[in-house]
Amino acid sequence: MVIGVVKCTEENLVALVPQVTSKLIKDEYQIIVESDAGVASGYSNELYESAGAVIASRKEVLSKADIILTGTAIEKTDLKQITKNSLLVGKFNGRVESNMLTDLREATAQVFSLDLLPRSTIAQSMDVLSSLASLSGYKAVVTAADEFAGYFPMMTTSAGTIPPARVLVLGAGVAGLQAIATAKRLGAIVEAFDVRTAVREEVQSLGAKFIEVEGSQEDTTAGGYAVEQSETYIKKQKELIHETAVKADIVISTANIPGRKAPVLIENRTVAAMKKGSVIVDMASASGGNCELSKDSQTIDVDGVTIIGDSKLYNLMGKQASLLYSNNIYNFLKYILKDGKDNLSYDSEIISKTLLREEEKSAVSA
Amino acid sequence: MVIGVVKCTEENLVALVPQVTSKLIKDEYQIIVESDAGVASGYSNELYESAGAVIASRKEVLSKADIILTGTAIEKTDLKQITKNSLLVGKFNGRVESNMLTDLREATAQVFSLDLLPRSTIAQSMDVLSSLASLSGYKAVVTAADEFAGYFPMMTTSAGTIPPARVLVLGAGVAGLQAIATAKRLGAIVEAFDVRTAVREEVQSLGAKFIEVEGSQEDTTAGGYAVEQSETYIKKQKELIHETAVKADIVISTANIPGRKAPVLIENRTVAAMKKGSVIVDMASASGGNCELSKDSQTIDVDGVTIIGDSKLYNLMGKQASLLYSNNIYNFLKYILKDGKDNLSYDSEIISKTLLREEEKSAVSA
Amino acid sequence: MLEILDYLKDNVLMINLLIITIYLGFEVISKVPTVLHTPLMSGSNAISGIVIIGAIILVRQAEPTDVITLIFGTLGIILGSINVVGGHAVTNRMLEMFKKK
Amino acid sequence: MLEILDYLKDNVLMINLLIITIYLGFEVISKVPTVLHTPLMSGSNAISGIVIIGAIILVRQAEPTDVITLIFGTLGIILGSINVVGGHAVTNRMLEMFKKK
Amino acid sequence: MQYIELIYIVSTVLLIIGLRKLSSPSTARNGNVLAALGMGSAILVAIFSPMTDDHGNLLYIFAGILAGAVIGLIYSKKVEMTGIPELVSIFNGFGGACAVSISILEAYKFNSSSTLGLMTTTYMALFIGGVAFTGSLIAYGKLAGKVKDWRSKVSSYFNLIWLMACIGLIIFQVINPMTYTFLPLVILTVSLIYGLTFVWPIGGADMPVVISLLNALTGIAAALAGIVYGNMVMILGGVLVGSSGAILTVLMCKAMNRSLINVVVGGFGASSSAISADQGDIKETTANDTAIMMRYAQNVMVIPGYGMAVAQAQKACKELDKSLSSRGVNVNYAIHPVAGRMPGHMNVLLAEADVPYSKLIDLDDANGMLTDTDVCLVVGANDVVNPSALDDPGSPIYGMPVLEILNSKNVVVLKRSMNKGYSGIENPLFFHDKTKMLFGDAKDTIESLNNEVKVMD
């Protein structure tokens, strides 16, 4: 069976890195890789060839391969070229409507979007969101530290005692937790906050302080995801966050409600009140941002406060990101191809949830 | 007595920050600050005014003040304007001959260069080299981490186990030690190396591995500074460093021999042999660099290896740097002004060592 | 009542002896780690086999004609000896695990 | 030699008693932390004042005419009582530091 | 021939010191040997010391001792570790029986001249010995599973009454000795029966305590017999066993936190049987046994999970590791990719406690090493060690790679309850018979494990 890798036009993410390529080849797959697919993330064509893959043009890959792997985007034109019953695997942000999504639904090929994976234990090894979120969480802190004109750890020196930096993490999901851990490591005082009070324990397990807002609306059925919250609650919440943020040197926000606009947690007044030189990293900027002022994939300076808006920080670590991404894809493929490409078990949550298709299609297989 | 602060044309370093300004004003000094002296390092004129200083033109400051403070550089023209027996304090890199230095020697004013301070315990609180080196050491790691497309700490994740980054620190002085500490904090495996075997203990006290080269030429009399080494030794040393560096993801070099060209520790072959994506931070670039290829205050990419040449990394943390710098200056002033500006005790090591003057002058006072 | 007190008075040494021995018994054990509960039990159980001495004396003083005494006495000796020998042996086995490696 | 052995035989109870008490003495102290060396010393020293009982008996049995005995006996009592009372008092003082705060 | 007394004294001291040494791990073995020496010398003296109206009968004596020794040795050799408590119980029973047989014989030697004290002592020896005898047999039966638990409300009342009966009989018999010749036999029977009814209602779980109690009784019986024969060693040895046995019993109760009262007045075994009742069939263990297991293991594998994070047990873990390593055990950590709640969660924690990276083994290598791991210490992990991922296609996590810790020799799971993990599914591991549960907050548990390890030498 032939597996094809097409270049991701949008991000430094390649769906197969050479190490994983050779693993697949050991499992008797043929691999064809679009020329320069990996360059952006630091994997040259040579590396692929030495791993046993064939370098080809995008056209070739799309037409020849039974299974096509890519990053986060693909053109309508590309879809045309894919042969009827081949599979297309990527991370197409399947919760947020977009033209691409509709195109993908209409595509003849069966399209899987890994961001739709259930957050179940069994799916962990394919969970690209976790892999990338965790990477971004780490990167957020490192970037902030680099941006910040001061020490993170406390320092008692002969030129005076420098207090530790205060870091506030909003949203303690995978990204948030990783951010907390990294900031702690660097010696900062870390406070964190999340609507899901279940997270308290997890935050404390990393030695950070969990700041509480009473009266959170839990929804544990949402599979670990957060649900929108009541008015009064959001007011209280905003107040608390405001106070904490004003004291902080670094604010890292990861709050997301999948498929919806991200909750606004840092208002203008907060930014205005923050110390000069403090840094905000808004990792929800793509879905509207947790910070009113943040602009997606831009770094702006609002009188002395640096606001970095970036939901794809992992792109700055393309090499590592691609490695994790392709491991996830590898695990995914191994799972769905258990009994051959042509009889996928559609009743498995993992397959049914990730598969993009029009309603009738689903009706059929249901 | 009037203390004047002139803007440092060269670096983001201001000789007095508002906090310290007010301290001096409490001690009954008048402070005049050149307009915008602090802006580059994040201190606005307003802040100075609210601290009680007077904002003035450069000309005014130079002519009015009895004691003039600045950063690392000053123009010949400026020197002319300084009144005869006032003092000029800065960090003029007094070990490396330069026109500025000769100008300063000829200057009518008494010029003190704090980088010439003895490395004695008593001088610690004025030791700008320590303060800034330590800041740079920290920054070097943070920058490297940001540059590096991977995790520093080890991570066992469902998308594979990521090994910890390997960091090699060359030269374990103040900067080096701080770099070691920071890299350890971030969870990297740190190896360090220095000619002064005395440092071994200090390196190990930070939990890093000290890589040894036998037969080092110690010179403890050099007051903590390193001396040049024998041929054979340097060969052995190069070999060892080569091997270690090739294994490393991050190399941070701080090796200096004050007043001399920095020792070359990372040769081209080493860089060539290093992994793609690894990062070298050469903090000795100003004095020729520990890495043959590094260019001072430039970041270059030599087939996949990023080489950052920067001896003044603290400039990226101007705010913090200036705070420490001015604390050092404050302590220095308090020391030399013990018995009034006009009877400095020239036999004190701290004063005699830092004072720049022509030989006859020294002869006189000797 | 008085008799008992008299009895005490006459055997004051004995009583002191008993009391102090009892206390010693407590003292000696009081700090044993749980690890040793079972071995210790079995060890002291072996010691309790000291009663065999009674049986021995009994037999020694038995008329060779007095069959019953001989039989039961010997039986006593057998049982006692099992208790003593077996007890110490099995204790030793349990304690093997504490042999230094 | 034999006499001594006889003596043993006759006082077997006493001897057992002494031996066991001695052992108990060892046992009871063996695990004392250095902190307590001095208080313990002074405490047991107070106990050694038990010898006062001897003096008391002596005096009780002394003929009221037997001045020497009375004098030395009473002296003994005084000394002993100093030892006992003072000993316990001073021990108590030392131990104050172990009062729970 | 006055040496006898001396030797007796010596053997007494040997017994005492032996017992003393027995109560500390490092000296225990010597202790046992010393005690044995004490016994030996005492017995020799008993055989050879000159004696009034001595008729020798050495043949019987030697035959008896030899027979006993052989039997004793054989059994103590061929029993396997788990069977030891039963065996001890039987041995103790025999000790009691010995006391019985001599005291019954003595009882029939009484004549008008024999003193009240003597008689009382003898009958008490008879009674206590009898109880120890049959009691131990029942205890044995229970441990060996030959005797089922049986109890009713009344049993404890019945016992009380029966006890009264015994004592009543003895008093009667002492006050008017020669009247009924069969009475001693009656007393004997009554005592034997009391032994049965006393132990029977007690739950199997509590047998160790009971055995220790019966052992103390045997000791007392021996001491009484000693008084009858005016034999110092018997008296002191017996008393020693009696008192130390009593304390030991109390300690054992403490260790399984029950009160002795609650033991003697039945109500036994309630607690321990509880658990096995409501949640399938799990085996609980004590910090102490786990400590021993690890202390004397070659390889220990720690399996950290989210629970370690919650308990913040990482540092305690490192300490335990240190104590074990310093005693030659080698300790590693098997890190499952999804252990905890974020990628690398375990790494963060263990780095904080600075466990060297080289000790962190990842899934595949770990599964390799597990086969020759002696003890797996599961610290608040659950899903990541759930075997149903391997063998139960029905399970929602079927197919997920997990740590196959059942390949190791022993598994001890540290958690607070039987609660489920993140994925909310049952974990068959806990019910597997290789697995022992050690309940409690991971940090506390590990700290006590560490203490236990430390006291062990």
Added chain:
Amino acid sequence: MQYIELIYIVSTVLLIIGLRKLSSPSTARNGNVLAALGMGSAILVAIFSPMTDDHGNLLYIFAGILAGAVIGLIYSKKVEMTGIPELVSIFNGFGGACAVSISILEAYKFNSSSTLGLMTTTYMALFIGGVAFTGSLIAYGKLAGKVKDWRSKVSSYFNLIWLMACIGLIIFQVINPMTYTFLPLVILTVSLIYGLTFVWPIGGADMPVVISLLNALTGIAAALAGIVYGNMVMILGGVLVGSSGAILTVLMCKAMNRSLINVVVGGFGASSSAISADQGDIKETTANDTAIMMRYAQNVMVIPGYGMAVAQAQKACKELDKSLSSRGVNVNYAIHPVAGRMPGHMNVLLAEADVPYSKLIDLDDANGMLTDTDVCLVVGANDVVNPSALDDPGSPIYGMPVLEILNSKNVVVLKRSMNKGYSGIENPLFFHDKTKMLFGDAKDTIESLNNEVKVMD
């Protein structure tokens, strides 16, 4: 009136239990009380028990007891802590004297009918009591600085001979009692002299051991007297003190690692005087005393320096902190700006051991807090606590701000030797009399400190 024996038994038991409790910090105070009760009851019985040829003389008895009690109380109240050993020593001497006075009187009551055993016992009581008496007095003198050390090669031989003489005399006197009436007095004198010559050559440093030894002797004397009067409490109490005293002596020797032999055969005090000899006048202390000091302090300030880094003692430090805090001591860390070898060196380490930031006090605040700090624990710091920076204009570091730890109540310095710090200058701190040195690798030392603290309850 047979209750007497009972009461005596009770008091014996009280004495035993009292002694037992005295040997563990948490129970010591009750122990002392119990023992006192035991004594009290015993004495009461001695006074009121019916007795053959009793002449009352209660007046004398009460007067004596009262007088003694008053004197004893007064002294024990007004002595200050440091003086206690002296006092104990005197008290013990008096105990000995009491034994002497009764045995000499008994000695003059002997008549042809008195048994050999009785006489031997009496004379031994006399001898041992005498030695204890004068010995204690000398010991007191030395501790109080009233008696100077004096020793010569011969002294130990002389003592040996003298000892022989005593024993010889006693034997002679026992074998032919009534011959010379003055002999008992001679024996007395000889004994008293032996006491002097025995203790005199022993160095003042070792007096505690000696006192404990003499205390054991007094105990034995009491026991012997007890035998003379056939009084159980005296015998048992005396023996108890004798044996426990002996052990205690041995333990004390261990604690200051000297052997008892090396004590008795002189060669005393050598070691302890050594240090003060070669390096100025420093005071060494033991982990144990430091532990007590800290355990019962309100505020402890840890002063970390480069030595902590070298020893990697930060984690141990955190542990000690934990143990102390959990016992209500509050512990802080004074961080000097230049402690260690790089800016923030101490921060890095303490963060690693995660000491909360709030416990890290910087120079100025620390100097503020030091005045009400009870114990300063200097962990491998040197230059940063060098007082010459404050008061010695000649010093190269004069004017540098340092931690003014001499404002605190006690200073304990942990380092390995008297080596200098980075700046290579002497540190007067170490020779200040507030300061005690505790030599050894900081990590090891702190760990043992921690253990000592833990055993303290």
